[in-house]
Amino acid sequence: MERYSKYKDSGVDWIGEIPEGWKTTAIRHVLQLHSGSALPDDQYDAEGDFPVYGGGAIRGRANQCNVQGQTVIVSRQGATCGTTRFIGGNAWITEHALIAYFLDAMYNKRYFAYVLHAMNLGNLSMTAAQPGISASIVQNQHTPVPNHIEQQAIADYLDEKTAAIDAAVADVERSIELLNEYRQSVISEAVTKGLDPNAPMKDSGIDWIGQIPAHWLMLYPKKLFALRKDRAHADDQQLTASQKYGVISQKHFMELENQRVMSVITGSDILKHVEAGDFVISMRSFQGGLEYSYETGKISSAYVMVYPFTDQTYSEYYRHLFKTLNYIQALQSTSNLVRDGQALRYSNFTQVYLPVPPLNEQQGIAKYLNDYTNSIDSLIAQKQSLIVRLKEYRSSLISECVTGKVKVPGVKED
Incomplete structure (x- = not known):
């Protein structure tokens, strides 16, 4: 992809160089993070209209919502600490997540959602034993700030590209599911019916x-x-x-x-x-x-x-x-x-x-399944490796775009 013509040092380690016309600022000047609300007991795991987010995962459903419209969720605790979500609709955000409230309409929510993703917030965890992250830690980090038009262009470009990558990952994950189902059927047939049809x-x-x-x-x-x-x-x-x-x-x-x-x-x-x-x-x-x-x-x-x-x-x-x-x-x-x-x-x-089965059949079935499942497992491992590479490419693409290392199509320099 094309690069900008001139760069300058951002003074922020994770950002590195940025295009000359960009700025940097503390995240607290762009957005404020606040904890979500405890899910009411009568709504926990109830079937309803809205997904429930907390700790980076869907924990149930609720027919009320404490967030409407687009927002960013930053997981606070546990193994998913520091992960982010961009929510385009209604949702219930629990006390285990942080909600981003933007301070000015000039800030594009989707662009800064990608910025938070690129920051690898999990690395800011306060403890390794029980990962946790506070709003103040996140808000004191610095972010690149291109002009509003560039924010929009970068967000639009990343929406398109990450959607394509996510679709590819979903296709590979589905193929792994099918392979696992086939693997299970082969094993079940052999251990209960034998190898002689x-x-x-x-x-x-x-x-x-x-x-x-x-x-x-x-x-x-x-x-x-x-x-x-x-x-x-x-x-x-x-x-x-x-x-x-x-x-x-x-x-x-x-x-x-x-x-x-x-x-x-x-x-x-x-x-x-x-x-x-x-x-x-x-x-x-x-x-x-x-x-x-x-x-x-x-x-x-x-x-x-x-x-x-x-x-x-x-x-x-x-x-x-x-x-x-x-x-x-x-x-x-x-x-x-x-x-x-x-x-x-x-x-x-x-x-x-x-x-x-007779001992010789047990041994024959085991050998057959060991050989057969090894070949399936090898194929599954290749597909899992592909998923890792796709996700790494996704993260790399987001980081390069939000920090200006590459210029997305349609952006014009002043």
Whole structure:
């Protein structure tokens, strides 16, 4: 894109050079930020007309509104601290967000919404442990101020370009959803029907399974898995359980997520021992199934571990089975504990009868699924990488335009 003919130092680190005809000023001279209002109890999560914003996410709906028309929302707390939204209609803004009120009609709301996005306000958080940002911190930052015509032109240009990028991201996200749905269907078909399409079938007698190959068994889980009760060993490494990665070392988890995890310092004597190949049951198993442990180590006593104790139970086969949607729904049907916020128990696990193919078939199904899902996962990873690049380009484009590093089409210099 074309650049302006002359630049000058803005004197502000995040802005850098700006076109010679632009100014800079403290954000408090452009807008004031005020906290939203607590959502009335009788409106929380109620179906209504307006979305509810707070903490950077939609938390419910309300049929009242405390904001009308266009405004900017800056998240105040939590993981989304510093994120911004431009709201073009009515909404309820909770006390967990800040509302921008502009001081003069000469300031284009959409342009300054993009400015706030470019500022990476999350970096201004007052604490790393519990991210939070105050109105005064934001208002004391400086912003570039082009003339009103340029503000309008930049906002119009970015509206068009970011909409196209957002549409591309949405298309890729939808393709990932379809791949995940296909992945789930392939796994479900293989672990409950086998790999031989011509195999004679029989009714399993279990609703969540349906028909299974005639030579397969359906067994009570206690005949296949035992409850591990070992206390943590002195040399055990700390493990982390997650639906995303299964059970892996805490160190590996932090590397993958680029974040720190709170280590257990006191009460480590009540931690439990886990062997590679164990399955971990947690409260979240209601949502994501049982987690497979890829490593040996120790884990919180809040978890329950089961392990295959017969030579006819192949962990890799059940690793896939325990993550199928039908199995997860079967777990949910065993209790109403999920609604009470209590943990899933071993007794819930034992209520869900399991298919038992011959060992050689379990091994064949596991190998087939490992190979097949690896190829799907590779494609998903490529698409996720594309989304990251698109979002990085979006942020870069916004930053370059609002700071004048590039001149948007239609802008004329004085």
